[in-house]
Amino acid sequence: MEKAVEFSIITVSYNAAATIEQTILSVIRQDYSNIEYIVIDGGSTDGTVDIIRKYEDKIAYWVSEPDQGIYDAMNKGIRRATGGYIYFLGADDWLRDEAVMGEVAAFIRRFPGYSFYMGNVFLYAPALGWTKRQKGGRSTEEIKRGKMCPHQGLFTSRGLMRTGFDTKYKIAADYAFLLRHIVCGARFCPMDIDVAYYCLLGSSSGGAMYDEYIEIIREYAGDRYLGRMYRLKKTAGIKKWVKKGILAVLGKKIL
Numbered sequence: 040m041e042k043a044v045e046f047s048i049i050t051v052s053y054n055a056a057a058t059i060e061q062t063i064l065s066v067i068r069q070d071y072s073n074i075e076y077i078v079i080d081g082g083s084t085d086g087t088v089d090i091i092r093k094y095e096d097k098i099a100y101w102v103s104e105p106d107q108g109i110y111d112a113m114n115k116g117i118r119r120a121t122g123g124y125i126y127f128l129g130a131d132d133w134l135r136d137e138a139v140m141g142e143v144a145a146f147i148r149r150f151p152g153y154s155f156y157m158g159n160v161f162l163y164a165p166a167l168g169w170t171k172r173q174k175g176g177r178s179t180e181e182i183k184r185g186k187m188c189p190h191q192g193l194f195t196s197r198g199l200m201r202t203g204f205d206t207k208y209k210i211a212a213d214y215a216f217l218l219r220h221i222v223c224g225a226r227f228c229p230m231d232i233d234v235a236y237y238c239l240l241g242s243s244s245g246g247a248m249y250d251e252y253i254e255i256i257r258e259y260a261g262d263r264y265l266g267r268m269y270r271l272k273k274t275a276g277i278k279k280w281v282k283k284g285i286l287a288v289l290g291k292k293i294l
Contacts, residue, residue: 043073043144044073044123044124044143044144044147044148045073045074045075045121045122045123045124046071046073046074046075046122046123046124046125046126046140046143046144046194047074047075047076047077047116047119047120047121047122047124047125047126047197048066048074048075048076048077048126048127048128049077049078049079049113049116049117049120049125049126049127049128050062050063050066050076050077050078050079050127050128050129050130051078051079051080051081051109051112051113051116051127051129051130052078052079052080052081052083052087052091052130053080053081053082053083053087053130054083054084054085054087055083055085055087055130055131056083056085056086056087056089056090057131058130058131058238059087059090059091059130059131060090060093061133062128062129062130062131062132062133063076063078063090063091063094063097063098064094064133065128065133065134065235066128066134067094067097067098068137069134069137069138069139069140069141070137070138070140070141071138071140071141071144073122073144074122074140075099075120075121075122076097076098076099077098077099077100077101077116077119077120078091078098078100078101078102079101079102079106079112079113079115079116080101080102080103080104081103081104081105081106081112082103082104082105082106083103087103087130088103091103100119102115107206108206108209109209110204110205110206110208110209110212110213111206113127113203113204114203114204114206117197117200117201117203118203120197120200121197122197123196123197124147124156124194124195124196124197125194125195125196125197125200126190126193126194126195127190127191127193127213128191128235129191129237129238131238132191132235132236132237132238133235133236134234134235135161135233135234135235135236139232139233139234139235142232143156143158143194143230143232143234146230146232147194150228152226153196153226153227153228154195154196154199154220154225154226154227155188155193155194155195155196155199155217155220155221155225155226155227155228156193156194156227156228156230157174157175157176157177157188157192157193157194157227157228157229157230158188158192158193158194158230158231158232158233158234159172159173159174159175159192159230159231159232159233159234160172160173160189160191160192160233160234160235160236160237161173161233161235161236161237162237162239163236163237163238163239164238164239170236172233173189173192173237174188174229175187175188175189175192175193175229176188177229179221179222182217182218182221183218183222183256183259183260183264184256184260184264184266184267184268185214185252185256185264185267185268185271186267187211187213187214187217188217189237190213191234191235191236191237192234192235192237193213193217199220199225202216204216208251208255209247209251210247210248210251211248211251211252211255214251214252214255215251215255215259218255218256218259218260219259222259222260246272246275248275249268249271249272249275250272252268253265253268253269253272256268
């Protein structure tokens with residue numbers, strides 16, 4: 040009998056009362072049953088914990104306590120995970136529909152043996168009513184140049200994930216993890232599956248993010264792969280000010 044594909048889905052949250060219920064419901068309503076759901080909260084004070092408690096009978100493990108940042112919280116979730124593949128879903132993101140995890144499991148059964156499976160995500164900007172499909176890097180060369188598969192589309196074997204994220208990076212530790220392992224020969228498989236909706240406006244952006252990417256690429260791939268990232272950094276400030284201007288008109292804020 041073919042062994043079932045088991046997933047550990049980890050949500051990291053902090054003061055996410057406005058969005059986390061949608062995130063939780065998108066997980067616990069999946070048609071696919073081999074899912075272990077873990078929620079790591081950073082000590083929220085806005086009602087997030089009350090929402091988590093509301094669904095705790097559907098959550099394998101949850102905790103609310105201070106942490107040292109998002110990747111420290113993710114590492115806590117990794118240490119608790121028991122599924123064959125680990126997947127991170129942000130507290131303001133949600134899975135595409137109830138069938139998506141079953142589709143991912145079927146794909147992995149059809150194409151077994153990879154360390155990373157990379158699906159698509161929908162970037163969305165709630166204040167602007169804007170949605171765009173994004174695919175991650177489809178080749179080693181693209182990934183070396185900083186074309187990261189967003190973790191909302193990325194499934195990683197738990198055996199590889201045991202080392203966790205390097206918490207010296209505050210914004211791009213997931214990219215450092217991916218690039219380091221791919222350079223060392225870990226195999227990845229693109230999936231043409233739309234996995235989740237990913238909140239764009241709450242994500243980190245600007246010079247600090249590109250500085251981390253540049254440091255990571257330089258360490259694991261070499262300076263010859265930095266051209267794309269320098270170009271993106273050059274235009275990041277302009278894009279951020281345009282985005283802020285639009286949101287100011289709408290009465291919204293961007294991090």
